[in-house]
Amino acid sequence: MPSQRTPQRARRTWRSESFRGLIYQVLALLAVGFAIGYLANNTVANMAARGIQSGFGFLTQPAGFDIGESVIAYQSLDPYWKAFLVGLLNTLRVALVGIVFATVLGALLGIGRFSKNALVRGLCYGYVEIFRNVPVLLQLFMWYLVFTEFLPPIFDPVSIGGLFFLSKNGFSFPVPVWSTGQALAGLGALIGLFIAVVYRRMVRRQFELTGQMRSMLLVPGTIILTMAIGGWLAGGAPNDWSIPKPEGFVMQGGASATPEFLALLLGLVLYTSAFIAEVVRSGIASVSHGQVEAAQSLGLSQAHSMRLVILPQSLRVIIPPMTSQYLNITKNSSLAVSIGYPDIVSIANTGLNQTGRAVECIAVIMAVYLTVSLSTSAFMNWYNKRAAIKER
Amino acid sequence: MNRLFEPIAPRPAPVRTEGLLPWLRTNLFGDPLSIIVTLGFGALAIYWLPPLFSWLISQAIFQADADLCQKARGVGACWGVVTEKYRLIVFGRYPYEQHWRPELATSLLVALLVASCVQAFWKKWLIGVWVVVVGAFFVLMRGGPFGLEVVTSDLWGGLPLTIMLAAFSIVLAFPLSILIALGRRSDLPAIRSLCIVYVELIRGVPLISVLFMASFLFPLFMPVGKSPDVLVRVLAGITLFAAAYLAETVRGGLQAIPKGQIEAAQSLGMTYWQTQRKIVLPQALAIVVPGVMNNFIAIFKDTSLVTIVSLYELTGALGLALNSDANWRPFKIEAYLFITLIYFVFCFAMSRYSLWIEKRVSVSKTR
Numbered sequence: 024m025p026s027q028r029t030p031q032r033a034r035r036t037w038r039s040e041s042f043r044g045l046i047y048q049v050l051a052l053l054a055v056g057f058a059i060g061y062l063a064n065n066t067v068a069n070m071a072a073r074g075i076q077s078g079f080g081f082l083t084q085p086a087g088f089d090i091g092e093s094v095i096a097y098q099s100l101d102p103y104w105k106a107f108l109v110g111l112l113n114t115l116r117v118a119l120v121g122i123v124f125a126t127v128l129g130a131l132l133g134i135g136r137f138s139k140n141a142l143v144r145g146l147c148y149g150y151v152e153i154f155r156n157v158p159v160l161l162q163l164f165m166w167y168l169v170f171t172e173f174l175p176p177i178f179d180p181v182s183i184g185g186l187f188f189l190s191k192n193g194f195s196f197p198v199p200v201w202s203t204g205q206a207l208a209g210l211g212a213l214i215g216l217f218i219a220v221v222y223r224r225m226v227r228r229q230f231e232l233t234g235q236m237r238s239m240l241l242v243p244g245t246i247i248l249t250m251a252i253g254g255w256l257a258g259g260a261p262n263d264w265s266i267p268k269p270e271g272f273v274m275q276g277g278a279s280a281t282p283e284f285l286a287l288l289l290g291l292v293l294y295t296s297a298f299i300a301e302v303v304r305s306g307i308a309s310v311s312h313g314q315v316e317a318a319q320s321l322g323l324s325q326a327h328s329m330r331l332v333i334l335p336q337s338l339r340v341i342i343p344p345m346t347s348q349y350l351n352i353t354k355n356s357s358l359a360v361s362i363g364y365p366d367i368v369s370i371a372n373t374g375l376n377q378t379g380r381a382v383e384c385i386a387v388i389m390a391v392y393l394t395v396s397l398s399t400s401a402f403m404n405w406y407n408k409r410a411a412i413k414e415r
Numbered sequence: 416m417n418r419l420f421e422p423i424a425p426r427p428a429p430v431r432t433e434g435l436l437p438w439l440r441t442n443l444f445g446d447p448l449s450i451i452v453t454l455g456f457g458a459l460a461i462y463w464l465p466p467l468f469s470w471l472i473s474q475a476i477f478q479a480d481a482d483l484c485q486k487a488r489g490v491g492a493c494w495g496v497v498t499e500k501y502r503l504i505v506f507g508r509y510p511y512e513q514h515w516r517p518e519l520a521t522s523l524l525v526a527l528l529v530a531s532c533v534q535a536f537w538k539k540w541l542i543g544v545w546v547v548v549v550g551a552f553f554v555l556m557r558g559g560p561f562g563l564e565v566v567t568s569d570l571w572g573g574l575p576l577t578i579m580l581a582a583f584s585i586v587l588a589f590p591l592s593i594l595i596a597l598g599r600r601s602d603l604p605a606i607r608s609l610c611i612v613y614v615e616l617i618r619g620v621p622l623i624s625v626l627f628m629a630s631f632l633f634p635l636f637m638p639v640g641k642s643p644d645v646l647v648r649v650l651a652g653i654t655l656f657a658a659a660y661l662a663e664t665v666r667g668g669l670q671a672i673p674k675g676q677i678e679a680a681q682s683l684g685m686t687y688w689q690t691q692r693k694i695v696l697p698q699a700l701a702i703v704v705p706g707v708m709n710n711f712i713a714i715f716k717d718t719s720l721v722t723i724v725s726l727y728e729l730t731g732a733l734g735l736a737l738n739s740d741a742n743w744r745p746f747k748i749e750a751y752l753f754i755t756l757i758y759f760v761f762c763f764a765m766s767r768y769s770l771w772i773e774k775r776v777s778v779s780k781t782r
Binding site for chain 2: 070368
């Protein structure tokens with residue numbers, strides 16, 4: 024038997040790839056560690072030289088500044104952490120409303136690029152090219168200027184049917200007066216939703232067994248609506264609306280959005296919808312024409328082939344870039360600081376100027392955005408997995 | 416049987432499908448809905464276009480006369496504000512008599528950027544040209560040698576600053592992003608996780624927070640009393656920000672290279688760096704040119720944010736030019752439209768180039 028001597032593997036020499044890798048990694052970590060240590064050391068020295076205090080203790084001290092608009096009750100003597108919370112909620116508010124509007128507008132514009140009508144195609148194309156090629160900050164400035172300079176003063180607002188009012192002080196609109204009726208209606212809708220989901224499952228199972236199709240939208244929709252109206256009636260059918268009424272320099276009743284909020288929302292929505300339109304367009308274009316023809320040859324109607332063949336396939340392409348557009352809208356809402364909408368960045372900036380604790384305030388901003396970004400991408404990844412191809 | 420010859424009726428001439436009229440018929444009046452839409456937009460155009468035209472052009476005031484503009488308010492646009500202030504808007508606070516310097520420096524830089532977009536110039540010597548032009552740019556802007564008056568960087572502003580920030584940050588970020596992208600695909604876990612953390616950290620926060628960091632925290636990070644100029648700090652901030660996004664673009668290109676290429680290189684006995692330099696990167700970078708271009712457009716637009724940390728680039732210079740002048744402040748919207756046009760021209764041209772190069776790249780891939 025010939026002796027098969029395996030060559031002695033040089034483990035701890037420069038010739039071993041794994042050993043070299045280890046050395047590289049240790050060196051990289053050391054370099055990063057030293058860099059961080061150096062910066063931290065400098066920071067401490069600088070802070071000592073300038074007499075800056077550090078630590079998050081200031082969060083419990085009274086903030087001492089007013090905030091123009093807030094979802095929760097806030098006074099200027101409330102502590103800093105509450106001011107930051109107000110800012111966070113304002114950021115989330117404008118981001119969520121913006122995402123909804125931008126998605127609807129963007130989807131319409133994206134689908135419009137496939138219109139049979141050349142005018143619609145051209146207008147959608149022109150919109151996309153104009154709005155995505157101009158910095159969003161500039162657009163915000165322009166909308167803010169329009170809202171604060173070109174609208175009439177509050178004592179002479181533009182009125183739409185005596186219900187909606189638009190003036191330099193913002194947009195006022197009627198809201199229902201909250202009472203048990205609305206709560207019961209909400210509860211009814213929730214129960215209806217549950218029944219509708221159960222019904223849809225039943226219908227789907229029957230379809231898979233027998234091939235018989237039944238309405239998947241109309242009947243569940245009716246169930247939800249009936250339950251909601253039932254709840255509303257059970258609560259005494261309240262229909263009190265608080266309608267805004269201009270009285271000199273104030274608007275009585277109703278709810279209102281400030282010009283800062285409106286300018287930020289409009290700027291973000293118009294800018295982002297141009298990007299979303301491109302995402303939707305490329306998603307639809309990615310479904311090959313053969314798929315449409317196959318659906319037609321199977322006898323599917325236009326609506327069915329859209330819902331069952333084209334949309335599920337294009338959604339797979341659309342979701343990942345859509346996620347990053349949603350994150351962009353959230354991150355771009357930080358531009359609020361330039362027009363004075365009290366979002367988290369602008370409040371942290373005020374806090375920074377008042378307390379001088381730059382490290383802490385910027386850490387708060389970054390932590391907030393990182394949390395929002397990472398949780399959004401986690402959710403969208405989960406949704407994306409559901410929509411992905413089920414491969415064998 | 417008398418069989419008479421009966422010619423069958425001639426077929427109708429084929430329907431014309433090309434030319435203006437058939438195009439109009441299918442694209443504007445194809446079906447009832449389409450007709451309604453066309454007529455609706457037509458009515459809107461008849462209603463809106465004449466007043467828009469008269470506001471923009473026929474009733475607009477073009478000479479720099481604030482009183483005339485005041486009289487024409489609401490009737491015609493006041494382009495006089497542009498005539499009066501365009502030097503301030505475009506060059507910011509740079510000394511008026513020296514405006515030829517940023518003009519020349521920026522023209523050089525733009526010319527080089529355009530030249531860098533031409534495939535024929537993608538040679539080694541282009542790097543040398545870049546070094547020379549960047550040096551010339553700073554000499555022209557800063558002054559000092561050749562008897563040029565020194566202009567400190569806090570006076571730089573307007574379009575030169577916008578172009579400079581965008582161009583230099585992307586050029587500096589590019590090598591960095593290649594390293595990060597390679598690191599993210601590395602087999603070494605420590606290096607891979609460092610790169611992932613960096614990219615996700617930067618991509619998770621808005622640019623404005625990075626700029627705040629550059630303007631408030633970088634001075635604290637440096638040794639006591641040795642803080643660099645705010646322009647340098649902001650440039651560093653934008654570079655670090657752009658590098659994370661660029662790294663993801665480059666990583667996309669790296670992923671598109673089939674594994675066989677790397678294995679072939681290894682079987683030839685190439686080392687890791689030889690493989691990357693000679694096999695992987697040349698192919699990957701050719702693919703990512705359109706993506707890099709899109710990143711450049713994004714950064715170009717994002718430079719407008721530095722106005723929030725008090726650097727007066729194009730958007731900031733406009734505020735500087737108008738906010739303190741009560742005569743012209745009412746016509747800010749016209750000035751905004753002017754710089755909107757500047758941004759649009761730059762970004763639109765770049766996005767066209769990006770599309771064109773994307774087509775070229777895909778042509779070379781199809782067989």
